[in-house]
Amino acid sequence: MSAAMRIVNGKVYDPANNIDGEIKDICIKDGKIVDSVDDDAIVINAQGMVIMPGGVDIHCHIAGPKVNAARKLQPEDHRHDVHPGTPFTRSGTGGTVPSTFATGYRYATLGYTTAMEAAVTPIGARHTLEEFHDTPVIDKGFYVLLGENIFLQNLLREKRMEEFDQAVAWWVNATKAYTVKLVNPGGDEPWKGKKNSNVSDIDEKTDEGLSPREIIEAFIVSVNKQGFPHPPHIHCNNLGHSGNYKTTLETMKTAGDMRAHIAHIQFHSYGGELGKNPVSKAAEIVEYVDNHPNITCDVGQVMFGKSTIMTADAPLAYVLKGHTKGKWVNADTECESGCGIVPFQYQEHVYMHTLQWAIGLEIFLLSKDPWRVILSTDHPNGGSFMNYPKLIKLLMDKSFRHEEMKRVNQKALANCSLRDLEREFTLNEIAIITRAGPARALGLSNKGHLGNGADADITIYDEMEDKEMMFNAPRYVIKSGHAIIDNHEFKTDFIGKLLHISPEYDKKIEEVVQPFFESYYSIEFSNYAVDDSYLHDHEIIQTGNAKA
């Protein structure tokens, strides 16, 4: 049980409750934010400091078999970035894919207290939950990959939609996931079956007789009908290809007025001709998102330097491997998905990399509704989450942004509007894109704000002119009422909880699914579903008629 606490004299940024830089006391009791506490509560004097809810990362890759494969692939990253232990915390290794313990602690050192792993195959769920249990401080959940699931695609093709809904709910329950994830829908199966093939259009029928649009629509309808707190998390087709913005617009149109989340939208905002250098179509994408409140997205900002491409989009990894000509991983995950891992380096002088960097910033800066355009680097695809403070500085400080622009490929800058954008984000807007916005998009009513009853996940930063420095080293990080970081030092360890959903389903669907397992899976049906012993500390987020 955490001690009662009162934080006084701090400047509070709590956009969900319309508090913008107001000096206000925050009281904590039993891990929750409350109206008041007794006089003997611990007092933190936050004079000259900024108080925000703990950060929420809506899209990152931090646990599971593919993350572990990336760790094993890059021992050189670990040697060069040792994460030492402290009397309260365990040691680990860093790099773009940190070890489990280092991942939790490093998120905490940025003031983040919740993170969602964005792509886990159902068969990898057990492994992911085990790693989550060793990922300290943060609360976490994961999105389960169902878009390439052969069984579900069979149901779709046969128009058995009622069973499809039940099967989706069964799979989410069986894996303890938070929502469903679609990655290059319809693309992995052709890739696995036919050499170097992929889908290139949202309406292109695959050999299985389904188009990506049919798959996307089916999941959007099913998830919205079942009222998952977070809609399908969609990695659109044609990621990274010139001209893909049309596919992205069509994907968003497929949702109609139903909720959908477009992942790392920066990678899907390119104009130009296929096979040639892209140009920016950020304005067109942002305009659509602004005008359609049912759509949320995270940006997937590219940051220069080392990254690790890590995706269920196996054909994409093959293309990138052709550029890097280095080590890589490509894997088939039974009847469920594909996987590709490619160590990567984004470089300022490269046209494509600069354009990606610029498009990401354009999307942030052009957006009129920061609540639905959420900060992410698609860690570690666009760069490590450790780049978030620098990204925040790029958004908040136009002179810094213009200085950085001098170092990048000028030809690429000429093909976007970044030079003309003078907007600077305020601290309130930063609190929206890193906390309140993602929490709302995830349907996490107890996170991302500092109102009564919210989880006591709080970050206190020294207010500084240099925003990168400010967001790099919070003075206090409080998780569920525990002061994890106190005066810049870890003072205790804490294992956060799993966030998952448990939608209702008809048990009869198991009789439909089971024969498929016996015919095609390497694992017995009875051993497949993750049992409750893997949950440890967890919270079931209610499903139902979630708001649009």
Add this chain to the structure above:
Amino acid sequence: MALKLNLHTQPDVPLEADCISPDKMQSLSKHEIEQLIIFHGNRQVPLKDFFECSGEFDGEINIDGDLSRIKHIGAAMSFGKITISGSVGIHTGAAMTGGEIIVEGDASDWLGPEMYGGKITVKGNAGHMVGSGYRGSTIGMQGGEIIVHGNVKNETGHVMRRGLIVVGGNSGDFTGVNMVAGTIIVLGEMGIRTGAGMKRGSIVCQTKSELLPTFTHSCDYQPLFLQHYFKYLKSIGLAINDSLFNGSFERWCGDSVELNRGEILLYAGK
């Protein structure tokens, strides 16, 4: 007067002593040097538990004793000179950026892995992975010189990108495996699969060698640049046959499974 270290007790398990480096010892008193931490197995112990110190550090460290079980000597050093009178253990000069290490005896495996600059001279033999990259690294040695007067074992210059490795005797298998660039000169014989997966760079050998089928004979010629190398090697005491200066070399291009821009130069006689 140089700082002198004398190994007074042979460790029962290898010691990790990356503190034995000019960078770590400069401006320290004798007492402070004696208290520097080394790893004895998984225990941290002061340097004085195994080494007797005398003299004062003036940029040079002389070490006596059989150091074949002492690891990481001179790791990451950037200046100064370390002279080792006997043999030395693994990871000597790992990732060093400058300065000089002289080993009068033999060196064990992983000599100068991922080094950026400086010079390592071994008067005896060296083990496997001389000037290589650590497992997983795509880039190994990136600069500097490693001169081994005797023989070396396998995977010399693995993924090296820049710099010079000279072997006075024979080299084992996979010499220059996956090398990205740089120069390896072997004055004795090479083992099998030389240059496997090499992208660029030069491997020069005084004797004929069986090469992989992915290397193609390009021409026989007299490379002028080699005369400069041989002149330099002669000046530092390596036995260079005078016939090499004006001799002809077979030029083999490869590895064609990679960029095919590497070359292996084999002495073809007068």
